[in-house]
């Protein structure tokens with residue numbers, strides 16, 4: 001059974017509690033439940049991690065090698081700044097999907113730049129919490145190729 005790491009970055013632990021007009025009212029725990037239910041339906045396994053720290057996120061990415069078949073990554077604001085995360089994704093040679101709740105291209109200019117995109121197989125953004133489910137479907141297709 002394909003196994004996916006779903007890794008969330010800084011501030012995403014606050015989902016559903018602040019800025020609902022931008023990020024919705026769904027909490028990270030709700031998203032994890034949604035993904036766990038969907039995993040059963042499509043026959044994959046999912047492991048979740050969240051960190052507010054760049055180095056810890058890098059450790060999770062390194063640890064995914066040989067354990068998971070793909071990484072679904074909402075790197076939060078590190079998307080727009082982190083060469084280190086980009087290098088970590090490239091180094092593990094696993095397919096990664098860049099995920100965002102919001103449509104980053106409809107927002108501030110600084111969110112249009114992503115270091116992560118260069119090393120990801122695809123990008124899903126703008127569909128809120130449903131983007132996690134979409135990413136799981138997309139990753140399943142990718143790893144079944």
Ligand code: CA2
Nearest residue numbers: 011012014015018076077100101102111
């Ligand atoms: O749209 C996304 O998923 C983002 O990755 C979210 C990041 C943002 O920096 C990216 O540009 C796009 C921010 C996550 C902040 O999450 C919060 C959740 C609740 C309250 C405040 C922030």
